[in-house]
Amino acid sequence: MLRKAFPDHWSFLLGEIALYSLIVLLLTGVWLTLFFKPEMHEVVYAGRHVPLRGVRMSAAFESTLRISFDVRGGLLIRQTHHWAALVFVGAIGLHMLRIFFTGAFRRPREANWIIGVTLFLLSLAEGFAGYSLPDDLLSGTGLRIAQGIMLSIPVVGTYVSTLVFGGEFPGHDIVTRLYGMHILLLPGALIALLTAHLILVVHLKHTQWRGPGRSNANAVGKPFLPQFAASSGGLFLGVFGVLAMLGGIAQINPVWVYGPYRPDQVSSGSQPDWYVGFLEGALRLVPPWETTVAGHTLMWNVLLPAVVLPALLFLVLYSYPFVEQRLTGEWRHEQHLCDRPRERPVRTGLGVAGVTFYGVLMLAGGNDVVAHTFRISVNTLTWVLRIALVVAPVVAFVITRQLCHALRDAERELLEEGEETGEVRQTVEGGYVSGHRPVDTFRPGAPRRPLSPGGERTGTPSPERPAPAPRRR
Secondary structure, three states, rough: OOEEEEEOHHHHHHHHHHHHHHHHHHHHHHHHHHOOOOOEEEEEOOOOHHOOOOOEEHHHHHHHHHHHHHEEEHHHHHHHHHHHHHHHHHHHHHHHHHHHHHOOOOOOOOHHHHHHHHHHHHHHHHHHHHHHOOOOHHHHHHHHHHHHHOOOOOOOOHHHHHHHHOOOOOEEEEEEEEHHHHHHHHHHHHHHHHHHHHHHHHOOOOEEOOOOOOOOOOOOEHHHHHHHHHHHHHHHHHHHHHHHHHHOOOOOOOOHHHOOOOOOOOOOOOOOOOOHHHHHHHHHHOOOEEEEOOOOOEEEEHHHHHHHHHHHHHHHHHHHHHHHHHHHOOOOOOOOOOOOOOOOHHHHEEEEEHHHHHHHHHHHHHHHHHHHHHOHHHHHHHHHHHHHHHHHHHHHHHHHHHHHHHHHHHHHHHHHHOOEEEEEEEEEOOOOEEEEEEEOOOOOOOOOOOHHHHHOOOOOOOOOOOOOOOOOO
């Protein structure tokens, strides 16, 4: 284990950033539990923040204000915790994109992909639970939207809402229940799945770029001691330092500005944390469709974007490795070498189309703020985004696929003719030719002369069935 090979390419550090952000979350979260009161009984604020003195609020919101203004270093720890949560979810998302675009989800790593998608889903739930705990006007608005999503579920929606909130909204149990999930159930599940994920990474070895001395039968990299331990330890300290700096100088979630939650109020221009922004955007884009069946009203404008869309999204993420490998025939053998995105135009196009779809929804989540900032009609902007949600992913797929083909053709031409030297010579026939020299520098995974077999793959099944890799690598 001390000499185990670890990858040295920068793209493999995204998973480590997620791991170290989680460590910061655990350290700051344990500290915050010592001062936070997950209670919803009403109190009168008498703390240091003068504008809210004498205002009635829940004990949860009062304890959040006390952490921010009365506990030494409380605001620093609370903001560092919030920033770490945003970086944690973002690092997981980028790590999954790296795995997707390089094909690192293929056999024998399908189980690790499923664990990673589940970790991403749990991190979204964990972030939303923590975001809702202060019981301020912004998080209360988010809980109100969540309750509306529950009510949109046909037949059982009212029962689900009553079960979750302990009665009519807002009830008196939701913060206590979210607190138990946020500090115990969801972190326990995250740590358990993360442990399984790391065990599989160690057992299966890391994927690697093609190159001299690299094959499906070996794993090339830097040893655990001392190279990887030093670089990874430095990365942990860097992540911790950046998050602490953000917590100290970049204000986030100033709950004292929003005030305590009241069911009869909604914060103007409210925006959720970025990782649930796509749901907010989907809710704003779907037209007000309703259907009445046997006296029951189906709210399609809530059910489709907030229940059906996320379910389909994660269904696609869970099933994609198996579908692609069946279509390409790669399920028959193990794959330990990374694909460059240009080598798989179809997969890369689908990934870029998905990112574009997500980006349009994110932008739609703030359509009111965008319209107000740029002084345009919010209705016009909404219709533009509705059209873009359908058209933009298709355009992104076509452009990305053509770009991948163009990059592969240019690369093949460069390998065959060499790099231009800038010299121009006249031939005996009177024509002119430019000088070339052989290519001597290569990026990770780039084909070399003779052209590697990977340079021709476009996502279709290989005509030949390669021999399986040795069982013990």
